Amino acid sequence: AQSVTQLDSHVSVSEGTPVLLRCNYSSSYSPSLFWYVQHPNKGLQLLLKYLSGSTLVKGINGFEAEFNKSQTSFHLRKPSVHISDTAEYFCAVSDGGYNKLIFGAGTRLAVHP
Amino acid sequence: DVKVTQSSRYLVKRTGEKVFLECVQDMDHENMFWYRQDPGLGLRLIYFSYDVKMKEKGDIPEGYSVSREKKERFSLILESASTNQTSMYLCASSLVRLAGHTSSTDTQYFGPGTRLTVL
Numbered sequence: 679a680q681s682v683t684q685l686d687s688h689v690s691v692s693e694g695t696p697v698l699l700r701c702n703y704s705s706s707y708s709p710s711l712f713w714y715v716q717h718p719n720k721g722l723q724l725l726l727k728y729l730s731g732s733t734l735v736k737g738i739n740g741f742e743a744e745f746n747k748s749q750t751s752f753h754l755r756k757p758s759v760h761i762s763d764t765a766e767y768f769c770a771v772s773d774g775g776y777n778k779l780i781f782g783a784g785t786r787l788a789v790h791p
Numbered sequence: 792d793v794k795v796t797q798s799s800r801y802l803v804k805r806t807g808e809k810v811f812l813e814c815v816q817d818m819d820h821e822n823m824f825w826y827r828q829d830p831g832l833g834l835r836l837i838y839f840s841y842d843v844k845m846k847e848k849g850d851i852p853e854g855y856s857v858s859r860e861k862k863e864r865f866s867l868i869l870e871s872a873s874t875n876q877t878s879m880y881l882c883a884s885s886l887v888r889l890a891g892h893t894s895s896t897d898t899q900y901f902g903p904g905t906r907l908t909v910l
Binding site: 682684687712714719720721722723724727768770777778779780781782783784 | 795822824826831832833834835836839849881883885887897898899900901902903904
């Protein structure tokens with residue numbers, strides 16, 4: 679069965695510094711992986727996705743993630759965060775059928791001035 | 792742009808009431824999903840539908856039912872609301888991309904959510 683573990687429940691960084699949000703997954707076959715962002719009182723918005731091909735995936739707002747099959751990881755990073763990046767971030771893996779997604783518990787990112 | 796709308800942003804109901812949460816998408820997507828979101832638990836799938844009148848249980852279907860009479864609309868029903876159903880409910884939809892005999896994963900688009908409080 680597929681599962682997702684987000685290794686940090688809360689991350690706090692200063693504006694302009696880099697950030698790494700960690701995600702490990704478990705899947706019995708080649709996974710499709712996603713990162714979503716949820717700003718306060720909003721729905722989820724797709725940041726980026728990995729389906730196949732290049733292991734480095736670039737998304738919106740300067741975010742990128744790297745698929746690492748040997749370490750079963752899909753970590754999200756941004757070189758320089760902005761106050762507006764304060765939000766909750768969810769990593770998800772597809773179960774392969776009907777596009778069902780299995781989500782991690784989420785990481786709350788707080789960016790301070 | 793894909794748009795997924797949910798009938799209410801905030802809803803307050805009493806224990807034992809029958810509750811309807813409505814979701815509409817405007818992109819002719821085949822798949823629709825209902826999740827609940829609780830702090831520290833992420834999103835958990837309640838039910839999903841891959842076609843009109845078709846439904847499948849997700850991970851936590853107990854206490855819920857669904858209805859999909861039209862392709863664009865997917866309703867979540869709480870037959871008799873209980874306090875442990877107080878939560879944020881998120882609806883999503885996605886396209887099914889077919890390539891030969893296989894389908895590929897496509898992006899799920901989410902509505903803004905309904906925060907339900909059961910007193």
